[in-house]
Amino acid sequence: MMLKYLLEKEFKQLLRNKFIPRMIIMFPILQLLIFPWAANFEINNINLSVVDHDHSSYSRRLIQKIVSSGYFQLTDVSPGYDRALQSVEKNKADVVVEIPRNFEKELEREGHVKLLIAANTVNGTKGGLSTGYLANIINGFASDLRQESGQASRASVVPAIDIVPYYRFNPNLNYKVFMVPALMVLVLTMLCGFLPALNIVGEKEAGTMEQINVTPVSKFTFILAKLLPFWIIGTIVITLSFGIAWLVYGLIPAGHLSTIYLFVLIYVLAISGFGLVISNYSDTIQQAMFVMYFFVMVLIMLSGLFTPINSMPAWAQDITLANPLRYLMQVMRLVYLKGSGIADMLPQLGALIGFAVLFNGWAVLSYKKKS
Amino acid sequence: MVKNNITSDFKSQLSTVNCQLENVIHVENLVKRFGDFTAVDHISFDVWQGEIFGFLGANGAGKTTAMRMLCGLSKPTEGHGRVAGFDIDREVEKVKSNIGYMSQKFSLYNDLKVWENIRLFAGIYGMRDREIAQKTDELLQRLNFASERNTLVKELPLGWKQKLAFSVSIFHHPKVVFLDEPTGGVDPVTRRQFWELIYEATAEGITVFVTTHYMDEAEYCNRVSIMVDGQIKALDTPKNLKHQFSADSMDDVFHQLARNAKRGDN
Structure with a gap:
């Protein structure tokens, strides 16, 4: 019986409060509108510095492929690795990709070549993820090339395993x-x-x-x-x-x-x-x-x-x-x-x-x- | 004029009280200690039904602590007491159903309207909707306050808040009402009006237990106790006390007793 009067009082006080009813409505709206965009672990807008010693059609295609992935922005093109590092220090770039001289030639001749990827890992997650993205893109580039040039012969020599991930519940x-x-x-x-x-x-x-x-x-x-x-x-x-x-x-x-x-x-x-x-x-x-x-x-x-x-x-x-x-x-x-x-x-x-x-x-x- | 009326009023009341001699409050050797500090030190007294009992003392003398024990807000360290026929330590909830209380800190809900405050507390004391509505109308009429029925309590002047708080505290017709410095901070005219409400309440048979700092108010009480350093140093009618201390006024009596107090603000 008493409960009825106490509840009446609580609700009157609640509704009469200028602030609380508005907060009850506005708080969920604002939280859910803003937070999912801000509290996001996907890494986007990674600033990329490219050092291209080769200036070949392959190297240009590779850069093109990296940028078109959507994760990277080409913010710096440096003539050498040292200069690229300077732009990392100035916070202009997060990752450096160094394409060696004779990149195209060696790829054609040897079938493999080494690339240098360097990332700023002050923010470990961002650094780790961006090198991961880069590695994926470069592998994709490699398999593109394999498919184009004489798939039959080379693919049999280097058995490539393509992992097809199947993401459940959040595809x-x-x-x-x-x-x-x-x-x-x-x-x-x-x-x-x-x-x-x-x-x-x-x-x-x-x-x-x-x-x-x-x-x-x-x-x-x-x-x-x-x-x-x-x-x-x-x-x-x-x-x-x-x-x-x-x-x-x-x-x-x-x-x-x-x-x-x-x-x-x-x-x-x-x-x-x-x-x-x-x-x-x-x-x-x-x-x-x-x-x-x-x-x-x-x-x-x-x-x-x-x-x-x-x-x-x-x-x-x-x-x-x-x-x-x-x-x-x-x-x-x-x-x-x-x-x-x-x-x-x-x-x-x-x-x-x-x-x-x-x-x-x-x-x-x-x-x-x-x- | 008014004062004379009041005086004769309570004289007649006192005679009826003396016939009944039923004690509404009975206290024996009540003690409250906080650590080493003894706030209330073995007090004993009785309050008779229908009387206005003034509970006086300097700041820090222990009167609020004593009153809180009587209302079941504070657990006595030693001794025992009965209020409205129930033990203040073991039957607290029964005590609470039979008393009214108005603290010095004004304590109606500021964000509720006048009628809503009345309804809330009446409901808590177990009154029914229809009875509440009817008595609310009567009360507001009697106080000449019907126009403020829907006013938020925070918008009322202090004097009116106090009158309303008092009316709410006796709305469920308790056996005894405890008033802790009920008239602080208002002018003498408003205080006088407040005391008229107190007299109306006693006319309905409600016993009033009141603490105050105002010595003119002490004169309105049937009997007065004066606490100094946690102990009751004097307890009698104002008239007898003045006689006993060869004083002209209660003010004088109070000063003679409180002069030697070790505790207090000053």
């Missing part, structure tokens, strides 16, 4: 397909984790908390009244996110939407409970904000959003087991990309329910009506 290796579902988890965490964290402590600051504490409201009812609005907020946020993923990125989950809703509702309960726990232990909004920020940072880093959990050291992998984000992140990607159903994700379901019970039980217990 175009589209990074956005991978990122967007996981970003939805981030949006949910920010809204349904931070808002509750600021909520109870806000009442403490306003003095209304003490007024509630002298009433016969039970701890459980009070926490429940704080939690339920976030279920609705979470549902709105995830629905908006589905819409954006579909309209902007053409992403439709391979599995059932209802599966995602189920997991999201449990997750929102868990992360809101976590926010309420922090709120209970904080004396000021500022304190709650910083503590929440600290945890959310750590949780995001260890969630597998950017870096695969499998490639973390074993101890870090162990820590991620205690991270609710990790499980929903997996669920989102599994449902969106692989079309998994509830039966495939029982461990994740169990873990999220566990977190929801843990954090909300903790929130009820740590809410002190009495000092």
Whole structure:
């Protein structure tokens, strides 16, 4: 009975707030419109410096092929390797390709030739990937040549193995397909984790908390009244996110939407409970904000959003087991990309329910009506 | 004029109270320690039903701590007490159902309207929708406040906020209402109006337990206790206290007692 009046109050306060309803709408939209483009691991626009000692038709074709791949921009042509290195130092170029003298002749005569690829690996990922791309393109160039000039004879001498990769679940290796579902988890965490964290402590600051504490409201009812609005907020946020993923990125989950809703509702309960726990232990909004920020940072880093959990050291992998984000992140990607159903994700379901019970039980217990 | 009315009012009340002699608050050797610091040091007293009990003391004397223990907000370190017939340590939730409380930090919801605040707290105390609606109308009429029904509380002047907070705290007709410096920061006229509300409440049988810094308000109380350094140094009617300390006013009584205080802001 009391719950009705408390819920009424929470919703009135929420809707009357000038900022929060707008944030609930704008935050998912902006996150999902901007982030998938920015948080992108594909390496593009690699600045290429070419040192061509051969000036032959082959060398020109090779350069042409590299540039037309779309990954590289020819920003520098140097007469020698030293000069090319200087432009790397000046940040004008990221990779250097040095084509030796007699490149064409040796290819014709010997059938093989050595090329030099040098990459700036200050950013290791970028350097590694760009040399990888280059190697692929050059191999492609080589097999083009093989096909053109007397395939029959040479191909039999040098047995070439062509590996045909078959990418499952994300055939175009589209990074956005991978990122967007996981970003939805981030949006949910920010809204349904931070808002509750600021909520109870806000009442403490306003003095209304003490007024509630002298009433016969039970701890459980009070926490429940704080939690339920976030279920609705979470549902709105995830629905908006589905819409954006579909309209902007053409992403439709391979599995059932209802599966995602189920997991999201449990997750929102868990992360809101976590926010309420922090709120209970904080004396000021500022304190709650910083503590929440600290945890959310750590949780995001260890969630597998950017870096695969499998490639973390074993101890870090162990820590991620205690991270609710990790499980929903997996669920989102599994449902969106692989079309998994509830039966495939029982461990994740169990873990999220566990977190929801843990954090909300903790929130009820740590809410002190009495000092 | 007004003051005379009030004085005669509570004299007549006091006589009825004396007949009943039912204690709404009973406290025995109540102690609250924070580490080595003893905020409340073995206090004992009774408050009779229908009386206005003034709880006086300098800043830091321990009166808010004592009051918080009586309201179930703070756990007593030692001693025991009963409020509205229930043990303040073991039956806290029952105590809470039977009291009203208005803290010095104004504590209605600023972002809710006048009627919404009334409805929220009435609902929390278990009143039904229809009863709430009817009593809300009556209350706003009586306070001459019907026009502000839909005003957000944050837009009200402080004096009105205090009157509203008090009215909300007794809306569910508790046995006893605790007021912690309810009239801080408003002018004497507004304070007087506030005290008229207090008298109306006692006329309905609600016991009032009030802390204050204003000695003129102390004169309005049926009985007054004065706390110094966590202990109750005096407890009687204002008249008897003045007689006992050969003082002209409560102000004088207070100064004689509080002069030797070791704690406090100054």
